[in-house]
Amino acid sequence: MRLGRLTLAAAALLLVTTASVPSGTPLSQTERHAALSSDAVQPRGAAPRPVVQRAMHEVPFGAFVGSWDNYIPNIARMASWLNNANMQVGHTYLAGNGWQDIEGEPMVLGLWSQWRQSDPGRRLVLGVPMLVPNEGNVPDAEVARLLARGNQGEFDQHFLRLARKLVAFGGGDTVITLGWEMNGVTYTSRCKPDPAAWKAYWRRIVGVMRSVPGQRFSFDFTPTRGLDAIPWTRCYPGDDVVDIIGMDSYDQPAGGTFDEYVAEPYGLQDQVEFAAKRGKPVSYPEWGLFRNGDNPEFVRRMLEWMRTHDTAYQTVTDYCPHGFWQCKDNPRSATVYKQLMAGSSGAVGPVRTSPQSALR
Template sequence: MSHRGRWLSGACAGAVAVALLVAGSVLDTRPPRHGAGGGAGSGAAGTAVGAYLHYGSPGVERMAELSRWLGGTELRAGHTYLPGDTWANIEGAPDSLRSWARWRRERADRLFVLNVPMQERNEAGVSDGRVAELIRSGARGANDEHFRRLAGRLVDLGVPDTVIVLGWEMNGFDYTHRCRPDPENWKAYWRRIVAAMRSVEGQRFRFDYAPNRGGDAIAWTSCYPGDDVVDVVGMDSYDQEPGRTFDEQVRQPYGLQQQVDFAKAHGKRISYPEWGLFRHGDNPEYVRGMLAWFAEHRPLYHSITDYCPHGVWQCGQNPRSSAVFREFLSGGR
């Protein structure tokens, strides 16, 4: 799915937070516990809780505000995106990276999660034919230097252990870094990028392979580039079809259960860089299901997309789901 709305998110966070505080104090819709991984204890069990709150420095500031709303629960996953408009931005030009790096360095147990596009003009509606040409060019090494520069910038900022969500939702129809126009060369291109970034002295990056849930434009298993260049098998999973109910989203082909099984077979941790409400409105059963799923399967991290229509804190249109989220993750639970 397209995410141009990220750039405009969170303008009214303060007012929304007050409204949701009221909602959270009135409704009691707590999910059932599913072992030691649930609630605030999930951090101690190894899962870092996060939220996408804004792509720039305001996102860093809002992490502390959301933590307070959750009764002091530590948000250990800081999640943002590099713009996919120009190569200069993909190389890490945004000044806000300094703010995120400073946040990461403040505590040793934090994760900095950075979505990195594989192509410029990433949301420009580029044709399949042109995408195929760009994939082949990248597979031949045309873009290696851009990614070496990004790696060097992250190392210089003191975040050499950044989790890189590279070419996310590659199984979809929209992004210029999509896989379907040439899967074999797409995999070769991913491998070139990882090799280029790993060539930078001091790096300890982890690379997160994060398709959309479901079949979408191509089976995400067809784009998997290999165990030696993937550290985490992620999944972006919003409350939308395919899968009317949460149980259907688990069981569907290329759904949540297949992700878990695939990761286990390949010896990888799982993650959820993006999740949230969508086509089915304010759906507390979906939020309850996702949080219980995280508690059971203990991903490396999960990060809710917290702006409308997906969110529960900066978005006031989902009060019942907000109450579930707050109760389940509250530090006072």
């Protein structure tokens, strides 16, 4: 099967599974203050606050249109639907059923890398699980044991082989969303069972992959938006091993508003301020509709947000219920998305990362 050996429908079903505290869950001001002051994000109003607003600008963009190599032509088809917009970013995932998946199928890595190399302005974003099976309903205690094994070096060779393959195929500048949505409960590659071990394991993987000659990988720390199973700041592994601070942002919970998504604990405002204090850009590897149906206002506000902040790239999740081109359930949102993105020339130059990336 595709999408990490799963069907797109199965992936959508997995996204329906929510964390113990769903993204966007309203909290009282007292709860919000307690949550923020207990971690690395300061409560609102604390000084100094970084300047995060930017003038309106184009952002490198793309869409997740499917994981396997035969989905690559869908990028050009979607770009054509957008009046030949310059979709600069290709986004795919490694399957996480076993360690061989983490090492990457040569044909898949090769063809995606070939797509990236065909235009110097393009960038490949690759979701890489940290543990397997990544979607196996593994209990917390076993996740903690796996993290301990990882920190002993037991899984190093798999990430080393992946890095060597990417460099050999010309994908040495791939953006890697390592252990994405680590603050939730869906994936085995999650943080809550042992945050200290998770951070150490992230650092170890980055060190292994950066040891490969010729690599210029960028590592994107990508939690899901809001206070999920654990505050994502408790999972942050350090500025020296993170190049981009991402966030997966779907239109949920039911009844949620975009202003709430901005202001909620560990939401969009906290993300951009956290990143600005560290001199890092932000990203939105997954975003789209979800609990509130066909919602053009969310689409309009999300695109405006990304275009007025220091956004390295954005890739919409383009299948039902989230997307616009491959999903016919959201006609009003598709119209707005097309109006705002049609004919876009994209951004000038490659995806921007933090200064540490440029020095490697």
